[in-house]
Amino acid sequence: ETGVTQTPRHLVMGMTNKKSLKCEQHLGHNAMYWYKQSAKKPLELMFVYSLEERVENNSVPSRFSPECPNSSHLFLHLHTLQPEDSALYLCASSQEALAGQKPYEQYFGPGTRLTVT
Amino acid sequence: DQQVKQNSPSLSVQEGRISILNCDYTNSMFDYFLWYKKYPAEGPTFLISISSIKDKNEDGRFTVFLNKSAKHLSLHIVPSQPGDSAVYFCAASVSGTYKYIFGTGTRLKVLA
Numbered sequence: 001e002t003g004v005t006q007t008p009r010h011l012v013m014g015m016t017n018k019k020s021l022k023c024e025q026h027l028g029h030n031a032m033y034w035y036k037q038s039a040k041k042p043l044e045l046m047f048v049y050s051l052e053e054r055v056e057n058n059s060v061p062s063r064f065s066p067e068c069p070n071s072s073h074l075f076l077h078l079h080t081l082q083p084e085d086s087a088l089y090l091c092a093s094s095q096e097a098l099a100g101q102k103p104y105e106q107y108f109g110p111g112t113r114l115t116v117t
Numbered sequence: 118d119q120q121v122k123q124n125s126p127s128l129s130v131q132e133g134r135i136s137i138l139n140c141d142y143t144n145s146m147f148d149y150f151l152w153y154k155k156y157p158a159e160g161p162t163f164l165i166s167i168s169s170i171k172d173k174n175e176d177g178r179f180t181v182f183l184n185k186s187a188k189h190l191s192l193h194i195v196p197s198q199p200g201d202s203a204v205y206f207c208a209a210s211v212s213g214t215y216k217y218i219f220g221t222g223t224r225l226k227v228l229a
Contacts (some may be wrong), residue, residue, distance in 0.1 A: 004160070006160075031215060033215070040221065041221065042119065042121070042206075042218070042219040042220055042221045042222075043161075043206070043219040045216060045217065048215040048216075050215065055215060056215055056216065090160055090161075092160070098213060101212060101213060102149050102168060102212055103149050103210040103211075103212060103213075103214065103215075103217070105151055105163040105166060106163070106217065107162075107163065108153075108160030108161045108162070109160050110158065110159050110160045111160055
């Protein structure tokens with residue numbers, strides 16, 4: 001596998017279910033991201049992990065719970081979601097952003113299309 | 118309030134002609150800008166970037182222009198090819214941070 005992979009690619013879940021999204025990067029990066037893309041809205045940054053520590057949490061509801069066990073893997077645990085959480089969830093990775101240095105471009109996975117019924 | 122705006126949701130261009138995609142931003146702290154391309158059922162892929170110390174960056178058929186005083190950047194594709202048909206996102210960031218702010222995207226259709 002190369003690049004950034006995400007599983008599953010599609011997920012339908014009820015509001016009382018618990019599920020997890022998985023992301024894996026094979027690029028040797030040390031920063032990983034979760035984004036949400038809803039229809040006709042910009043990509044919204046949800047969480048950022050750098051060297052396995054969470055460095056950004058953009059006021060995301062607690063029904064979304066990220067986990068980064070190592071620099072290559074990132075999970076998004078989902079529970080008691082709402083229909084408005086239906087969206088494309090994208091994972092990305094990059095080199096670590098260092099103070100004063102230009103940001104590194106992010107490499108995205110193909111996304112998980114989530115539908116909450 | 119959207120800090121990065123792409124006001125044209127779609128654009129159609131004839132093959133071989135120039136495609137110009139526009140992006141405006143409001144936050145003067147942004148000092149690094151990127152363009153991504155997205156095909157259906159795929160994640161966005163990085164296309165080209167520009168630092169605020171430059172006003173132009175070129176890579177093959179793709180050129181990005183930055184006008185800091187107008188807080189405006191544009192992506193020029195010339196000549197346009199049918200394979201360029203995709204959604205294009207601009208994004209802005211501040212050096213040393215992890216935060217990229219994305220626009221809503223412009224869907225480009227290149228007609229053969």
